[in-house]
Amino acid sequence: MESDEELYELYGEYVSLRELGICTAVSTALAMLFFYIAPSVAGLLNVAASGLSITLGAVGATVGFAISLFLARVKREVREV
Amino acid sequence: MDPVTVALAVLLSALSCLLYIFIGILPGTDETATMAPIALTLLLAGVDPLLVLVWFVASIAAFKMADSIPVALAGIPGGVMAVPQVPDALVAKEHGLADTVLRKGIASSAVGQFVALVVALALSYQLMPAGEWLRTADTVLGVKVARWFWLVLAGVVVLALTSRSRWVALLSVPSFALLIQGLRSVYGRPIYISFFLGITIGPLMFDLLSMLHRELRRSYTRRGFKEVRLVRVGRISLNPLRILTKEELAHSTLWSAITSVLATVMSPVGLTILIGDLLREGSRDRVKGAVLAYTVRDAIKNATYVGGTLIPLLVIGQPTGPMAAGPAMPFFTKLDSLGMTPRDYIVSRYDYVTIVISLLLASAIAFLIAYPLLVRYSRSITLAVFRRVPAEALYGLFIAIVIMLAYYDAKVAGVFGTLVVSLVSGALWRLGVSLGVLFMTLVAAPTLVALLTALPL
Numbered sequence: 001m002e003s004d005e006e007l008y009e010l011y012g013e014y015v016s017l018r019e020l021g022i023c024t025a026v027s028t029a030l031a032m033l034f035f036y037i038a039p040s041v042a043g044l045l046n047v048a049a050s051g052l053s054i055t056l057g058a059v060g061a062t063v064g065f066a067i068s069l070f071l072a073r074v075k076r077e078v079r080e081v
Numbered sequence: 082m083d084p085v086t087v088a089l090a091v092l093l094s095a096l097s098c099l100l101y102i103f104i105g106i107l108p109g110t111d112e113t114a115t116m117a118p119i120a121l122t123l124l125l126a127g128v129d130p131l132l133v134l135v136w137f138v139a140s141i142a143a144f145k146m147a148d149s150i151p152v153a154l155a156g157i158p159g160g161v162m163a164v165p166q167v168p169d170a171l172v173a174k175e176h177g178l179a180d181t182v183l184r185k186g187i188a189s190s191a192v193g194q195f196v197a198l199v200v201a202l203a204l205s206y207q208l209m210p211a212g213e214w215l216r217t218a219d220t221v222l223g224v225k226v227a228r229w230f231w232l233v234l235a236g237v238v239v240l241a242l243t244s245r246s247r248w249v250a251l252l253s254v255p256s257f258a259l260l261i262q263g264l265r266s267v268y269g270r271p272i273y274i275s276f277f278l279g280i281t282i283g284p285l286m287f288d289l290l291s292m293l294h295r296e297l298r299r300s301y302t303r304r305g306f307k308e309v310r311l312v313r314v315g316r317i318s319l320n321p322l323r324i325l326t327k328e329e330l331a332h333s334t335l336w337s338a339i340t341s342v343l344a345t346v347m348s349p350v351g352l353t354i355l356i357g358d359l360l361r362e363g364s365r366d367r368v369k370g371a372v373l374a375y376t377v378r379d380a381i382k383n384a385t386y387v388g389g390t391l392i393p394l395l396v397i398g399q400p401t402g403p404m405a406a407g408p409a410m411p412f413f414t415k416l417d418s419l420g421m422t423p424r425d426y427i428v429s430r431y432d433y434v435t436i437v438i439s440l441l442l443a444s445a446i447a448f449l450i451a452y453p454l455l456v457r458y459s460r461s462i463t464l465a466v467f468r469r470v471p472a473e474a475l476y477g478l479f480i481a482i483v484i485m486l487a488y489y490d491a492k493v494a495g496v497f498g499t500l501v502v503s504l505v506s507g508a509l510w511r512l513g514v515s516l517g518v519l520f521m522t523l524v525a526a527p528t529l530v531a532l533l534t535a536l537p538l
Contacts, residue, residue, distance in 0.1 A: 006302055006304075007302070007306075008302060008303065009303050010289065010292075010301070010472070011111070011284075012157065012158070013472035014303050014306060015476070016473065017292060019471070019473045020289075020477065022473075023476070023477030023478075024473075024480045024481060027477045027478050027481035028477075028480065028484050031484070031485045032484075032485060032488070035485055035488075035489070052126070054125040054485075054489060055122070055126040055127075057122075057482075058119075058122045058482060058485075061481040062478065064478065065474050065475070068471070068474035068478070069469070069470065072471035072472075072473040072474050073471060074467070074470065074471045075306045075472070076306060076307050076309050076467050077305075077306040077307065077309065078309045078464060078468055079310050081310050081311065
């Protein structure tokens, strides 16, 4: 299936700027959301907030990545030769 | 080490290995951009620095083993370090030897990792007393200058001279140091992480922002999807001793030992290109030369990453080469939570035997998982990754992690500081300056600018 949208080559991959923007926004929003709720979670767990902020932020970014797998299409056409 | 720590080391090695097999196979995943932010995240999250080092060494083993798989199967590099292998792989592919280079690459990666570990750990133990001497400061032009600074300066000059644009690279050293110190004086504190991340994502950000410019965008425009031709491979033996010839084993061992030490101050990718090209050109048979070069380059990739991390970490205590000042930089960054650098924490809290056992354990676990998995299922994994993972999702993930860490470092100003540094870094990279030059300039910047301003000129 070919794409009608204009694609751009970035690091050897073809990307759609619109989809890249959406994926980045989703991952960043979730990373920052998790980062910000970390002090409340740390208060509940009685642990240091600083380390937990980064951990939860990374978890948020990873959740964003998982969601992005469904938001962006793969732009590789694999042919087995 | 208590049983819980050992169990955590095993778990982290296994997780790191699985994650970096996936990242390694994905095309266009830059090593520094993918290894450093995750190591930094783990350190900032409060994971014991030795366990993060275990994670890091396992990630080297898996990443460097996996990044050449798409090269062998499709001629596409999985990471920057796999780029020099592309011409060799194309020659091998033309002659129906794709599965041969695939298995030889995986086996020689294992050789490179373990030879470098043994050499770097043995040499570091012998050289440790020299570390104290290197950390001593002398007064030059009224400025306190640690002796390791001259090693970094020599390294950055050598690296600049071997860059694609040597004059631009040389000129960029003092200029970039001034930019860094200027921004630090604006922030009013010695910000580090934002600048480091800025250099890391420099090429990506520069290309991305160029795409927003109407004129520049044209050179990036592509029509249709990217076609990837994946070759079929036969059944491969699991016994690594059956995979490499005596000549390939000897070259892989010898060059791994030598380059693991040279990577203390020299560029891993530069060494991979140099030694591989020497071996390829030295062979009368074009195909045999390409296969030998491909194989040995795979060993050198692991060796330079291991040596370039461990010798500066255990002996010097400062990032003296592009590897230490790049992917391994989080270990040399002072963290408020520790009150010292992770490197200092490791060498002051753990005895040498514990460090050695941990690193050997990490590599052994990584290979026990990655080796059979990649030898048996490299093609299926590559096919699944190519068909299921969009590049946008991965780039989005790394940009999000960088934004979060930059914000953590210096709030909103940190995010914009990262943007400025990334644009300058990306532009210099486009002009042919190796990112290693910029990473090492970042390390040398405070002393370099102090010396520049103290010059009686």
